[in-house]
Amino acid sequence: MIILHDYPLHIVEHQGFIDFVRALQPQFNPLSFNAIQGDCVTMYLREKQNLLNLIDGIPGRVNLTLDLWTSNQTSAYVFLRGHFIDGDWNLHHPILNVFMVPFPDSDGSLNQTIVNCLSDWHLKGRLFTLALDKFFSNETLGKLRSLLSVNNPVILNGQLLSQNCYARVLSRLALDALSAMRESIDKVRESVKYVKSSKSIEGNFLNLRQQLQVPSTMDLLIDDQNKWDTIYHMLVAACELKEVFACFDASNPDFRTTLTLDDWKQVEKLCAYLKYLYDAANILTFQPYPTANVFFLEVSKLQVELTCAALSQDPFCSHLITPLQEKFDQYWRESCFVLAVAVVMDPRYKMKLVESTFAKIFGENADQWIRIVEDGLHELFLEYNIIQVLPFTATNDDEGNEAMIKTEPFQEFDGSLFAADDGLSDFEFYISDFTCNQQFKTELDEYLEEPLEPRVQEFDILSWWRINGLKYPTLSRLASDILCMPISTLSADAVFDTEIRKMDSYRSSLDSLTLEALICTKDWLQYKSLPINVPNALVKIEC
Numbered sequence: 001m002i003i004l005h006d007y008p009l010h011i012v013e014h015q016g017f018i019d020f021v022r023a024l025q026p027q028f029n030p031l032s033f034n035a036i037q038g039d040c041v042t043m044y045l046r047e048k049q050n051l052l053n054l055i056d057g058i059p060g061r062v063n064l065t066l067d068l069w070t071s072n073q074t075s076a077y078v079f080l081r082g083h084f085i086d087g088d089w090n091l092h093h094p095i096l097n098v099f100m101v102p103f104p105d106s107d108g109s110l111n112q113t114i115v116n117c118l119s120d121w122h123l124k125g126r127l128f129t130l131a132l133d134k135f136f137s138n139e140t141l142g143k144l145r146s147l148l149s150v151n152n153p154v155i156l157n158g159q160l161l162s163q164n165c166y167a168r169v170l171s172r173l174a175l176d177a178l179s180a181m182r183e184s185i186d187k188v189r190e191s192v193k194y195v196k197s198s199k200s201i202e203g204n205f206l207n208l209r210q211q212l213q214v215p216s217t218m219d220l221l222i223d224d225q226n227k228w229d230t231i232y233h234m235l236v237a238a239c240e241l242k243e244v245f246a247c248f249d250a251s252n253p254d255f256r257t258t259l260t261l262d263d264w265k266q267v268e269k270l271c272a273y274l275k276y277l278y279d280a281a282n283i284l285t286f287q288p289y290p291t292a293n294v295f296f297l298e299v300s301k302l303q304v305e306l307t308c309a310a311l312s313q314d315p316f317c318s319h320l321i322t323p324l325q326e327k328f329d330q331y332w333r334e335s336c337f338v339l340a341v342a343v344v345m346d347p348r349y350k351m352k353l354v355e356s357t358f359a360k361i362f363g364e365n366a367d368q369w370i371r372i373v374e375d376g377l378h379e380l381f382l383e384y385n386i387i388q389v390l391p392f393t394a395t396n397d398d399e400g401n402e403a404m405i406k407t408e409p410f411q412e413f414d415g416s417l418f419a420a421d422d423g424l425s426d427f428e429f430y431i432s433d434f435t436c437n438q439q440f441k442t443e444l445d446e447y448l449e450e451p452l453e454p455r456v457q458e459f460d461i462l463s464w465w466r467i468n469g470l471k472y473p474t475l476s477r478l479a480s481d482i483l484c485m486p487i488s489t490l491s492a493d494a495v496f497d498t499e500i501r502k503m504d505s506y507r508s509s510l511d512s513l514t515l516e517a518l519i520c521t522k523d524w525l526q527y528k529s530l531p532i533n534v535p536n537a538l539v540k541i542e543c
Helices: 010-014 013-025 033-057 107-120 139-150 165-180 182-195 200-211 226-241 242-248 261-285 290-308 315-344 351-389 424-438 443-449 461-467 475-484 514-529
Strands: 062-069 075-085 095-100 129-132
Touching: 010 013, 010 033, 010 200, 033 514, 075 107, 075 475, 095 107, 095 514, 107 290, 129 139, 129 290, 165 182, 165 226, 165 261, 165 315, 182 200, 182 226, 182 261, 200 242, 226 242, 226 261, 261 315, 290 315, 290 351, 290 475, 315 475, 351 443, 351 475, 443 475, 461 475
Parallel strands: 062 129
Antiparallel strands: 062 075, 075 095
């Protein structure tokens, strides 16, 4: 209970808590802070062993994200979260570690701490991608890439190490749009706060809405300025009730709306564009957490919508959206490769969605971007062949197959084949070349050439790959690592945050082991994703 609900450990010493428990069980003996702290750490070590056993047993690799929390002290806290798919094709994304680093100068200690965490979780040589936010410097990213490449196979020369958090990108765009219309938004907020200030005033407002027969069924909401989605919902509800606001001052002399008709029109236009961002971000709040294949369509759709809005003939829309589109275009160009690789692993789309989307966005340059994705996929698949030593799944690249091709009979001719005047020399060469190509067709080639699966709404991509794992033994391992790639570094409850999260004073006062124990154990128990019958680890705390 203490762990799941974030109660302070000192609650066991509070007289109110003691009286409450004794009312339920008169024989209850109060616990001390040290005792409950030891119990929490013991539970943490037990659950950590469960998770470690799970990670040790997965056939694939692990993706990592780094999220930064600040504090009132000269230190910050880094949340290291793992993302992986187990042998039964279930997706997991547990918090692995929470550790303190100096802030803002955290580069040196951060790098070595991450390396230590990888060793602690037996992840050396098993890392696939790493995602962090722009709060970490480019220098930090470069050092991490160098450190991780020492013990991990270099996947695409580090191209899959990302410094773009999708949720934070969307939040920054939303805040830019809201900031551009701060004056109008403040007017809406004050109007809503006045109506919600008392039940009698709100009752008068509702009566007026009925009299005016406004069809909206939405209720007015007071926003939380730390969550931009609440600002969006407040504006949407207020816009639907703008007619009521316009007439409300007649029955409430103290209410003076200062929003003009043009103001409302502009707020409505803002809401239309915020909806694009809201829909794009809301997918990150889904449970279970979505696999990486779903994001290509959402991100590319937003790219198209913002591009069209920036080209609008409406000066207001163009002025509002153009800066947003320019920023998102940078994110799109930096991330579209990773997003495209993920959607290719969706048998409903494969390369077809990438081709059609790139044609729409890149126009005459689409072929160049498509080739980058194709080459990257084949290079990834080749690396998995090399790592797993599966010679029968070699690729069809000329350089990669040079040694194998030399063993084929048609490559060993000395000219006599063409010298024979039987009229079939060209045909013999064609047949030999065709046979060679067929022999060295990879699993990836076969997968891409097969017909697309029907686009049903309830398609379970993890079940599809589990069923087809025997057909594509190497490609399915690549797919399992790709599909759990994280697009955002934030947890679902932080997707719409407008600021970096801050560790509260109570948690900051705890020692590092206790803090990590409370946060990690809550996460592991909350998702109930760990095996059950695992030997318990024991710990004794000296306080």
